[in-house]
Amino acid sequence: MRPVRLVLEPRQASGAWRAAISLLSALALAGLLGSLVFALAGVDVGAAWRALAQGAFGSSYSLGEILVKAAPLILTGLAVALCCRLNLWNVGAEGQFVLGALAAGYVGLFLAPAGAQPWPAHFALPLALAAAALGGGAWALAPALLKARLGVSEILSTLLLNYVAVLFMEHLFYGPWRDPAGQGFPGTAELPEAVRLPLVMPWLPGARVHWGLALALALALALWFLLARTRWGFRARVLGQSPRAAAYAGFHSARITVTALCLSGALAGLAGAGELLGVQHRIQDGLASGLGFAGIVVAFLARLNLLAVPLAALFLGALLVGADQLQTGLRLPGAAALALEAALLFGALLGEFLAANRIRLVRAPAGEAGEARHAS
């Protein structure tokens, strides 16, 4: 029997074709890995996928929940994708998300209550959102400066600051910000109506979709415009693709790096504010539920295309909502959702690889066999 070898070679394909290959292999691998997880957990694989689909698309409530999840995912996905376009790795969206929520919460708890503020009540929400953007951006400022001035890896600094942010939040809602009327439960008081993001369909009971979704969609468009059509965006793209060309052109690379990381932090901060002001309404355990990290999955599923980020966020949102059904319906642990998310990320990375290269099976002729070929 003649041995068969795998040959890897660069693929010559158009952009659209590549995108299709990338997405299809992402979904295929995610499905495969997901099925493996289900099988290992000892449930019927087909039933699990059906439960997932049922959970995501089975009712108008669950469809609404997908939109609720998509709003923060769009923003954290944009935050990660923006940095990746500059060859920066912001894995600190989770921490910036928390700081954004804390800043918005501060406005809601201490500046907005009726009678406490010297400005009209309808200023409260914009102020809280602005504070959230500032808070998230500020949380990214230290890693950005360290990166731009000293070359410290932003991967480490942003990642580690996530833990600081979550611990700081816990300190606040267990300590100084705890609701005095909360009967000992850890968590702040409910935020006043003035700072909450209004519901899109207030007449539908249970539909929690809030206007943060529209904000996220508008920001996706704005960010696309920034990168594709403005001078700053051009400089940022040059820097991301070729730092030497940026130096040749005389761009201020350090300044662009700091701006981009802070902008990314601001987006993640807005995601946190949306979750707090639109859904949770109080700072408590569970506010930081990994939506920042999920932004990485969204960004790669969208192949760093800013206009595709909302679609990727919807898809991941559906997966997360559906996975809730796995918990209730099939008694799978909550980690099943995380496992599916990870499967999707692996799938996206593999898909990117397959879009750039193709693998061929070659039947080796008799003689020299089994030797790997290194295409240069």
Added chain:
Amino acid sequence: MSGGRSPGANAAPMAPAPPVLSCRGLTKRFGGPEGGVLANDGVDLDLFAGRVHALLGENGAGKSTLMSMLSGAFRPDAGALLLRGEPLVLRSPAAAMRAGIGMVHQRFALVEALTGAENLALAAGGAPSPRAAAELAEAFGLLLDPKRRVSELSMGERQRLEILKLLACDARILILDEPTSVLAPAEISGLYGTLRRLADQGRAVVLVTHKLPEIADVADEVSVLRRGRMLARNMPRSQGLPTGWDLAGLSRLMVGRELPGASSGRQRRPGASARETVLRVRGLCGQGQPPAFADVHFEVARGEVLAVVGVAGNGQEALAAVLGGTKRPARGTATVLGREADQALVAYVPEDRHGTATVPGMTLAENLLLSTTGSRGAYLQGGAGSRAARAAIAALGVVASGPQALARDLSGGNLQKFILARELSKSAPLLVVEQPTQGLDVLAVSEVHAAIRRAAEESAVVLVTGDPAEALALAGRVAVLFRGRVAGVVDPGEAGAFARVGRLMAGLSDPAAEGPAGPVGVPGGKPGAGGRP
């Protein structure tokens, strides 16, 4: 440059010995089966032990593809290789090495952090042994200290180390891809001596090049590739001709047409009349410890070309970056028309086309906006970029599908013409061009040279190059950098200018500098060594 070739030492056979390696009908196509590029089309070639074979062809002629098939990196779509008459299938470079076929690539494959001996051990197996490495180097007459790290070695030493790697693996067929492009003239004759010896010891040597005159001394036979087809195969030397070769005829075979505006008239030195001084360099020192270059003084006037030459690593790269405005000097000043240089005053063509002068993944329209100031303001002027890119494409006859073509899809010569056109469109008073023709084919070289000459009619030009022939052909003065200092300034019109530049590049003492008529530019960098009498 003398290759030390003696006709008697040449093992050219009386009765033809069989070739050690033959190609028959080698064909390689890239891309789809119908479309795509036919890189090699039914190529035949014979390599003989004891001969130095020169493979000529322009960039893109298919030389690299052919050699990659010989050295196992690519597999032919059709055709066969015969090693001493036996069919040979090569699956990898390692398999080729086992068959005795080794290649020195243009970009060396050395681990810079390791010593020469360690690199040898990586290639040939076994434990690194500086002594064995030194003995091997000695045996083949290749000067090299195997205990030094590769990062400390000159380009010539690295090349010798690459050749040693092949010899340590007992290669019988050695392929060298553009071996002279990294060498100083003095080193080139040393390389030719080495190749001659290796051939005389019964090896087959293949020199891949597009620089015809360089190989005239050393080659025993010549083949010419054009557009994937072998136009002339195993042509022997003809004893009737002075150089042994019909250089003009071979050149026509390579290019396939006459070169436009073939350069003869080099730039005259401008008269001492009212030529405006554009660039004034005073006591310029580069960054680093020791500084990449130090105590550089010169002036360049409008209408003048000053060439700065040196072997790679002697400071001209850093000097070009400072003059081009992408690096700051440690000390000293470089002023353009009395002002500090900026993008509006300096047009700069850096050495690295893919990645510095352009962003490979961006369109030509976007790349045009990289260094030009055509669109100030908050928004990207995509339309203006497209129009300007179209103008640049038309100005120098760039072959590209249009402003939306990606920079990475252009050939080296076309991209270089595009970059040059972009920089020239700025009409800046100073043009700095660095290694403008490296890796370009003959036709593109002549076009780039013509564009530089035209630019010199309006601007001051600083040409930084490692190629003394290019410097002498284009410049009114040639300043030679050695170890970061101006070792001398040569007038291309003086007798023996080429030899003098070669000696200065190699760091040999400069007899003319002591002579009364010697141009200014004293080694050691006396202030004011300007080179303008």
